[in-house]
Amino acid sequence: MPFSAEEWHQTPPAVQEFVLSLLARVEALEAEVVELREQLNRNSSNSSQPPSSDGPDVASKPTGPSKRNRPRGGQPGHKGTTRKLVPLEQVKKSYDLKADQCRQCGQPLIGTDPEPYRHQVTDIPPVVAEVTEYRLHTLTCPDCGTGTQAELPTGVPSSAFGPRLQAMVSLLSGRYHLSKRDVVEVMRDFFQADLSLGSVSTLEQRTSRAIEQPVNEAQQYVKQQPVVHLDETGWFEGHRRAWLWVAATAWVTVFLVRPSRGGQVVRELLTAACRNIVISDRWSAYNWLLPLLRQLCWAHLRRDFQAFIERGGSSQLLGEALLAQVELMFDWWYRVRDGTMPRLTFQERMEPVQHNVGQLLRLGTACSHHKTAATCRDILKREAALWTFVRVEGLEPTNNLAERQVRPGVLWRKRSFGTQSQTGSRFAERIMTVVATLKQQHRNVLDYLTEACEAANFGKPAPSLLPANIVIPE
Secondary structure, eight states: OOSOHHHHHHSOHHHHHHHHHHHHHHHHHHHHHHHHHHHHTOOTTTSSOOGGGOOTTSOOOOOOHHHHHSOSSOOTTOOOOOOOOOOGGGOSOOOOOOOSBOTTTOOBOOSOOSSOOOOOOOOOOOOOOOOOOOOOOEEEOTTTOOEEEOOOOTTOOSSSSOHHHHHHHHHHHHTSOOOHHHHHHHHHHHHOOOOOHHHHHHHHHHHHHHTHHHHHHHHHHHHTSSEEEEEEEEEEETTEEEEEEEEEOSSOEEEEEESOOSHHHHHHHSOSSOOSEEEEOSOGGGTTSOGGGEEEOHHHHHHHHHHHHHTOHHHHHHHHHHHHHHHHHHHHHHHHHTTSSOHHHHHHHHHHHHHHHHHHHHHHTTOSSHHHHHHHHHHHHTGGGGSHHHHSTTOOSSOHHHHHHHHHHHHHHHHHOSBSSHHHHHHHHHHHHHHHHHHHTTOOHHHHHHHHHHHHHTTOOOOOOSOOSOOOOO
16 A cells, blocks of 8 residues: 555545555456466466477476487387288298309309398389279160160179278278368379269268268267276367367277267266266366266376466465375376286375375465466365276276377367368268277278278178277287
């Protein structure tokens, strides 16, 4: 107050009111400046923003002195990797090469090396799309004069393109995110196959219908799994705002494009009774889930605590104390995951960590920084969901699985801004479901799509996406 007590009492009421209004305005502006500075300093380390949004002034994560100073390439002691040789039965051609004479003295050489050095060269021969023509003759009946045209054999597509070409077009656009013009150019340059832009869209929709049933089965499978990772990211359908949702499990991942980011989509992805344990961030759409059947993502929480630190003051002290507990937790968790710490030992060590984090969050609700206090109160509403991974074996403390699976969708959105229609959204969510699921199961995506498109030509169901007799390659 720029007045002494005596001067203030002698000041006219109108002036007092004016001064108080100015002070209130200054206080509001200072709070606004603090808020704007925090927004300006927001990056991937203290918020849920992706690393790609970080500016050039944001320092990358520290890599440690040994990593910063070491030379490029393989390091001493690193076990190198060599290209595996193709089995002999898969080699198209082979040549046995023998030296005629000794490289030292010139003496003629005879015999055979029982274990010759094998050098293999892999190349792709010129590939030209095959065109098969069906001539449908129309013959006239000698009695009634009616003309009857022959019909295509069962399994021959009514379109001008076969199942493998259809599958490849869908994969180029739906997995590798090529534009329709790029797809046309690739098919012409690589295979001398001429397509129009409209043909690309038509083939995408034919593939979408071919894989509809197995994708629906995959959605039902996910609902039955004990653990589901959920996440969502922005999307556009035409000029309307939409969201791309992902539900990931150990063997199957499904996607949905919906105009809502609300809880009704979560209910669509899960069972009505919701007996799944859901791993997610703190987005409000998940608030209806029981905390005991939920695991909050600790990667998101770690970024929240980093934001505490960058606000300074008491918020900084709180954030540093919380991050210290988080680092302990992750150090022990990595040891549990690699088998160097028994799970029972981990659970015993986590008891004081859980207590300390709870106490710190309760202290944080009285923090002078209102955003820090609000975040602490919000986390405490779901405190039980912090520690589900401690009591449930096999549960991850982060939502990294869903975040990895949703990245191709983010690339799709950045490349083409989403989809232009509902039919385009159905193709997008179905092809992403197929690709992500088959990658998890180490199955060939092109072969699967070809079988699905061929089955549709015969009026048969597409192969299942559900895991069965999975053999993980060494």
